[in-house]
Amino acid sequence: MGRSIADLGAPIGSGRTAEIYAWESGRALxxxxxxxxxxxxxxxAATRLAGERGAxxxxxxxxxxxxxxxxxxxxxxxxxxMLALMVRKPWRTRGYSRLLAEMQWDLHQLRATGLRDQKRELRHDIERGVGLSDADRAAVLDLLDRLPAGDRLCHWDFHPDNIIITKRGPxxxxxxxxxxxxxxxxxxxxTVLFAAGTMPDHVRAWKRVLLERGRRYCTEVYAARYRQLARPDPRERRDWRTVVCAARLREVGSPEHDRLLALVREQMGTG
Ligand SMILES: Nc1ncnc2c1ncn2[C@@H]1O[C@H](COP(=O)(O)OP(=O)(O)O)[C@@H](O)[C@H]1O
Ligand SMILES: [Mg+2]
Known part of the structure; x- marks a missing residue:
């Protein structure tokens, strides 16, 4: 007989998709x-491939x-x-935000053939996006078709809560x-994940203001550093963001959903 969840003890971490438990010999499940x-x-497969390619x-x-x-x-x-550290040591926010951009840029130098294809995933999500009019959906899909494909390693949930700062580095x-x-x-x-960040109801008003400012500052520093490294074409940057917003519609509820929808409509000129 295998073990039961009770045998694993209290989780050492938890998120939307999973709970994390300590496992034997310095491992986690x-x-x-x-x-x-x-x-x-x-x-x-993705975690293995990322490690093998040098991430x-x-x-x-x-x-x-x-x-x-x-x-x-x-x-x-x-x-x-990194997120916990930004909250606990706010004076380090600038350095961490720059590091975030630099780490993502490093990932983007690595080839990831074998992983899910980004344009196919985006198409799949946009086809199922809740609230899009037929015309907007068609226009966004058309925009996606015209954007250049790539073969680089894209984490797709890259934010400061998915980076652990260890003694040996992030x-x-x-x-x-x-x-x-x-x-x-x-x-x-x-940038879209950053813009979302809705806070739980129990967070006090003064703390909300501080966290909100911190988030905006982090977004600005991160985005400026990434743009400095990658020099993306502004038009392409905007078009990808529109596509990404439309694809995220099926992932989220209000109020983020309504904001994303408004953004897509504005970009498509139908707002
Ligand atoms: N390999 C690991 N070692 C230690 N803790 C981990 C590990 N993986 C995840 N965790 C902890 O569990 C939390 C949730 O894990 P994560 O992989 O981000 O799942 P989710 O997809 O649910 O967000 C993390 O924020 C972290 O605190
Ligand atoms: Mg996570």
Whole structure:
């Protein structure tokens, strides 16, 4: 008989897709929630490929099942997330935001053939985007068709809570959505994730203001540094962002959904 979830003890981390438990010999088990179980192979393969190509990803050791739920066994990464450090040591926000851009730029130098194809994923999501008119959907799909494909490593959930600062340097976790694609799209995706950040209700008003300012500052520093490194064409940057917003419509509820929809309509000139 295999072990039960109770045998694993309290989770050492938890997110939207999974809970993370300590595993033997310095490893961790990312145990997927039932509605994300189908992504386990994808995350295992992407994390492995990222590491093999030279990205700072946790080492992976295979797939295990606990109480019928699949999980990825990986190196246990010890440290605090970049986001936690920005909140605890706000004076370091500028340095971390620059580092975030530099790390993403480094990923974008690596080829990722073998991972999911970005344009195919985007098309799939836009076709299912909630709230888009037929005309807008067709226009966005047309825009996507005209944008240049790429074969670079795009993490696609690249934000400061998926970076753990360890004694040996920063490590990128959570490769579940990684793709082979155009870096400018991945950059746009990060700016869209930054813009979303809705805060839980219990956060006090004064703290909200501080966090909100911190987020805006981090976004600006990050985006300026990335643009300085990659020099993306402004038009292409805007078009990818429109496509990324439209694709995210099926991922989120209001109020973010309404903001994204307004943004897409404005960009398509139908707002
Ligand atoms: N390899 C790991 N070692 C240690 N902690 C981890 C590891 N992977 C994830 N965690 C912890 O679990 C949390 C959720 O994991 P993550 O991979 O980001 O899942 P989700 O897809 O649900 O966001 C992380 O924020 C981190 O605190
Ligand atoms: Mg995560």
């Amino acid at each position: 990312k145990l997927f929630r039932p509605d994300h179980a189908h992504d386990v192979e994808e995350e295992h 700072p990803a946790p080492e992976v050791f295979g797939i295990e099942e606990v109480e019928g739920r699949p999980g990825v066994v990986m190196e246990r990464v010890e440290g605090e997330s 490590v990128i976790i959570d490769w579940i959505q990684a793709q082979a694609g155009n870096p400018v799209a991945d950059f746009g995706r990060t």
